[in-house]
Amino acid sequence: MAVVNKTQSKPVIPPTAAVTGSSSSSTNALSDFSTSLQSTIDSYFKTLTPRLKLIDIFLAFLVVVALIQFVFVILVGNFPFNAFLGGFISTVGQFVLTVSLRLQTHSVKKEEREFEITPERALGDYVFASLILHFIIYHFIN
C-alpha cells in the first residue's frame, strides 16, 4: 500500500507561556490542553500505517470487551469474582502487551544500540507473553 502522505494545513497556534497560579493562565492551560490534544489526534491519523491500524483496531476491540464486562459487573454484581477478574484481566493484559508491541515495533525514538529489539524479536516475545497470559487466565476461570 502506498504511503499516505496527505498534505493538509496545520493548525496555527500562537505560542502562549504557561504560567501557574492565575485563573487566566489556567484557562490558557486548558486551551493549550485542548489544542495539543487536537494536534495529537491529527498527527496520529497522519502517521497511521496499516500495521498500526491493525494494532489499534485490536486495541479498541479489547477496550470494548473490557467495558462490556465492566458494565455487566455493575449491573449484575461480581459473582463469580474469579471469572470476572479472569475475563477482565485477559483484556487488560492483552491490551498492555499489544501496546508494548506497538511501541517496540513502531517507536519513533531510537533507543540506544545495545537495547534495540528487532521487530521479529518483539513479536516473538509478544507471542510468548500472550500465551502465558491466556494459559493462566484459563486456569483462573477454570
Next chain:
Amino acid sequence: MSSLTLSQRTVDNIQLFLKVTILITIAGAAISSRLFSVIRFESIIHEFDPWFNFRATKYLVSHSFYDFLNWFDDRTWYPLGRVTGGTLYPGLMVTSGAIWHALRKIGLPVDIRNICVMLAPAFSGVTAYFTYLFTSEIKDSSAGLLAGAFMGIAPGYISRSVAGSYDNEAIAITLLMASFYFWIKASKEGSVFYASWAALFYFYMVSAWGGYVFITNLVPLHVFVLILMGRYSNRLYAAYSTWYAIGTVASMQIPFVGFLPIRSNDHMAALGVFGLIQIVAFGDYIRSKVPSKKFKSVLIVAIFLIIAVGILGLFGLTYAGLIAPWTGRFYSLWDTSYAKIHIPIIASVSEHQPTAWPAFFFDTQFLIWLFPAGVYLLFQDLSNEGVFVIVYSVLCSYFAGVMVRLMLTLTPIICVAAAIAVSKLFDVYMDFSELLQSKVEVEGIKESTGAKAKKTKVTGLSIVAKLTVIVSFAFYLFLFVYHCTWVTSNAYSSPSVVLASRNPDGSQNLIDDYREAYYWLRMNTAEDAKVMAWWDYGYQIGGMADRTTLVDNNTWNNTHIATVGKAMASSEEVSYEILKEHDVDYILVIFGGLLGFSGDDLNKFLWMIRIAEGIWPDEVKERDFFTSDGQYRVDDLATDTMKNSLLYKMSFHRFTELFGHRNAVDRVRNQRITQEPDLNIVEEVYTSENWLVRIYKVKDLDNAGRDLLSASKFEKETKAGIKKRIQKRPDLDLRE
C-alpha cells in the same frame, strides 16, 4: 608492549572458564558451610516451622497433588481442624516433591527427609548464582562474582538456610534474587520476554513465601522513582506492564493469596503505578507529537487530575470496604508498639522484635560498612539499575531495623552494594595494566578483571599504594570468611531440637530431652490422643510425636490460643472444665528450672496471660501474677494466682524432691522453691532426663462423682494413715 598477545576470543574463553570455576567454588563453599549441624548431630529438621513444612511435604509425596491441595488436616487445631490447602504457601513443598519425584525417576530414591534437609544448602548455591547475575547487570561480572561469593557465605542468609532449616526462606531468597535479576534485565532491555520470566519467577515466589509483598512493592516503587526522575522510556513501560499483568494474575492462582492483589492495601501501590505508567505512556506519546511548551501545561492539568482521582479513589474504596485496610503486621512495621497493645501474638514472636545494633555486624561483618559506600558509588552513575539498588537499600534498611526477621531481606542488597564498592575499588587499585606494559612482574591476584586501562604515571609509590590497598582488602576478605564460618558454626547451626552444652570436664553434653519426650509420646499414647501444649511446640509435636495438637505455630485462631493460655493460667477447677471440653488427654510443658534453660514455659507465661487476657479480661488478669511491688516471682513470695495456676503447679511438681526437700533452686529465675504444689487434676506420666519436658495426663472424671480435689485429698489422707475417729455433722448444701 607485553610479550603475550592474546586474541580476544582466548581472553573470553579464559574469562568464561574462570567464571565457571569460581561460581562452582562459591556454590561449594555455600553448601559446605551450611552442613555443620548435619555433621555434628544428624540429618534432622530444625526448629519449629520446618517440621510442619516437612509434614506437609510427606503428605504431598504420599498422596496426589489434588489431595494435597485439598488437604484437611484434622491432627492440628483440635477440634477445629485446619484447611491447609488454602492456608499455606505450597512452593516449598512442591519443589521438594518435584525433586523427590525427579530423583526417583532417574533411579535415585532419596528419602524425603534428606531432600528436605538438604534443600536449603542446595538452593543457596543457586542464590549465589542469581546474585552474581543480578550484580553483573548492575555493574559487571567482577562485581557479580564478588557479590555471589558474599551472598554464598553471609551469615544473614545462612541463618535461615542451614541444612535442616526447611523453611520458606530457603527457596524464597533464591526466587527473590531471580525475580530481581529478571526484572532488572527486563527493564534494561525493555524486553517482554524477560519481563514474562520475571513475572513467572514472581509467581513462584508468591507460591513460596509471604514476603513476596516486598517485591510487589519494591518494583513499582522503582518504576515510580524512575518516572519521577524523568527517566520514563518505552522499555520501562513494556517491562513493567508485562510484569504486572502476568505477575498479578498468576499470583492470584495461589489459594492462600486469592484476591488479595486486588483487595488489600499492601498491593495497591503496584496497581497505582500500573495505572500511572499507562497515563505516563500516553502522555509521552502526546509529547512526541506536541511542542514542549504546550506540553508543560498539559502535564500540569493531567497531574492535578490524576492525583485527585487517585487519592480520592483509594480512600473511597477503602472506606467503602472494597479494599481491605492495611493488615496488623503492616502497621506494626511502622509503629513498633502497635503490636504489643493490639495483637499480642504478633508481638510475642521473638523474630518480630526490633533488631539490636550488633545484629547488623554479626550478620554481615565488614559488608555493613561497605554497604553505604556501595550505595554512594551508585549515586555517582545513577543508572536505572542503580536506582533500583538504592531504593531497595533504603527501604529495606528501615524494615530490617524494625524486625529481626527482615534482616534476611536486607542481606542480599548488602552483599550487592558491598560487592560494587569493593569491585570499584579493585577496578582502580588492581589495575596493573600499565605495569604490564612496562614489563614488571606482579603477583597473582584473586580475580582477574578486565579493567579499563587508565593512563597514569607509573611510579614505585603507586605500586606500593596499590599493594597496600590490595593486601588490606585481602585481609578483610579473609577475616570475613573466618567470621562467617565462625558465626555459622557457633550461632546458626544449632538444630534447636537438640541442645548442646559443656560438661564440667569440657566434653560436649547433648541435651536431647525434646526428642526423648516426643518419642515417648509417640510410643506410649493412643493414636488419637490429644496433646495440649503452648503453640511454640505444636509443629514439633505434630511432626515428631505424630499426635493431635490443640494449637500450633500457625497461630491463625487467636481465641483458641487464648483458650490454651487460659487453661494454663487458671486454677485447677477452671482449667479442668476447659480441658474436658476440648477432650485433652495430655499436657506438655517445658520446664528449664533444673537445667537453667531460659526458654521454658514459665518465662513465656506472661505471653500466655496476655493473650488470654485479650479475650477474657475479667477472668485472667496480668497484674494478679505480679507481686505487689511488681516483681515476677515463683517462690514463696509469689501471688496466690500464680501459685494456683496450672502451669506453675505442673512446672514445679515434685521439684523439691530432687533436692531432698531443701534448697530447691529454680536456676532460670534464681529463686528458691520450698513448697510442693498440690496437683489434683492431672497426673505426671513422663519427665525427661533433665526435667526439660514434662508430660501430664488429664485425669478422668471421678467415678463416684466427687470433684478431683477432694478425691486426691481422700487418697492422700488414707495413705498417710490419718484416721478421723470423731464424726462431725458435715456442712452440706440442702439436697434439692
Next chain:
Amino acid sequence: MAVETCSTERSKGPNVLRVHSFKRSQGSGFSNQSINTTTMQLSTLFCLFLVSIASALPSPFPTDTALIYDSKITNLESYTSLLNYLREELRVPLQVLEFNSPELEIFKNGQRNFDNLIIFPTKARSIGSESNIHGLDLLNFFNDGGNVFTITSPTGVSETVRNYLNQIGIYPSPRNHELVDYFVGSNETSFKSIKLTAENVKLESNIISSVPEITYSGSAALLTNNNLLFPILQSPSTSFTKNSQESDEANNWTVGTQGYLAVGHQGLNNARGAWIGDASLLDDSQFSTFDKELLQWTFQMKNILRVTEVKHNHINGDTYAERPYKVKDELEYQITLQEFNGEQWSPVSFSDLQFEIKLISPYHRLNLSELSQDENSTTYGVTFKVPDRHGVYTLQTIYQRPGWSFVEEKEVLSIRHLANDEYPRSWDIPNSWVYITSSVVVFAAWIVFLIVFIYIKDGKIVDSKKQK
C-alpha cells in the same frame, strides 16, 4: 424423617464424658481405666452376648458375692429368706464371712476377689482380718466395677464403711443416732419405729417399682448434691435423727426431709451400690419385693442398658470409608439399644433419647426416634445435615437417667471442607458465561490479529515531528 434442632434439656445426669463400656473394667485395681468402644469391642460384645444367652444366668455379669457380717450384732438365723433368695432364686455364688475372717480379701493379687459385697453393720472400727480394709479399698473396689450393698445401723457403723460412703456422698448418722418421729410412730410407745408412706418413697429413681409397706427403725443419712445418687426412701418431714445418749437437741444429724433412709448410687463405670440404714428391712419379717428389687438392681440384674450397634452413613448408603463426610452432607445415624430385664436382653423404648453432633458445644441436639424393634433390641435413628463448618466433630449419644445404667457412645470424625473442584464450576454459573465468552473471544481475536499482523504489508513509519 423430620430433622429438628431440639433444645430440650438433657436429664439431670452428671456431666459424663466417659465412654460406656459393657464389660466392667477389669484392669489393675486402683486406676480408672476407661475403655473406648470400637468395632472390635462390639464384636466381643456379641460374643459375650451369645455366651450369656447360653448360660441363662439371671445376670449377664459374673456375680461372686460375699456377705460380710458381725455375729455380735447380726443373727444370720433371722435372715434365711435373704440367703435363700440369694442362693436359690438369684443363684449367686455366695460366701458368708465374718468381718474379721482371714479369708476376707477384697483384692487378691491386684484383682477383685468378688463381684458383689453385702456388708452388714459391724461393731468394730474396721473390717478385715487385720483391720486392713479401709474405705479407700472399698472405693477402689467400686471403681473397679464391683457392686457394694452396705447397711449401717445405730448399733454398728464401721469406719471403713463410713469413709467409703462419705466419699460416695452419703453421710450416714453415727452410732447411737436414731431416726425419731413424734408424729408418725408405728405405735405410741416407740417413736423410733416409723411407718413409711407413699410420699416417702422415691419411685422416680427407677429402682423399685411399687410402694412398699415398711416400718423403719434405724439411722438416716445426709446426702450431697451428687447427681450419681438416687434416693429411694426419704425420711418423713416430721422426723429427725438424734443421738439417743445425749440430749443435745441442737445437734440433730438430719432434720425432716433432708434425711434419707435408702439410697442407690451408680458410678460412671456403671458399678452400682446401695445403702440402707436399717438391717431389719432385710430380715425375715420384712423381706419383700422391695428388698428383692433393690438387690436385683444393685447386683446388675435390672435396668441394665446396652448398646449393640452404632452406625452412621450418607443417606444414600455410602459409608464414611467410601466417601468421607463433607460440610452440608445429609447423614443418618442409628443406634441399637437393649435392656436386660432379669432373664434376657429385650427391646426397650425411650422417648427422650438424644443425639448430638458437637465441636466444642453441640451444633445439633436431636431426638432419636424408634425405627424398628426386634425381639432383642430396639433401633433408634435420625437424619440430619452436617453443619456448614468443617472440623473434627464428635457424634455422641449420651443417656443418663436415674436408675438406668449410663449410656455414652462417642465417635470422633473429621468433617472436611469442599475440595476446590466441588464448588459449582464456572461453566455451571450463568454469570460467568459472559466472562468465559469474552476471554475466548479475546483469544480468538488475538490469533486472528497475529495472523493478519504477520502477513500484512506495512508502510513506512513517518516521524510526525519532522513534518513540523
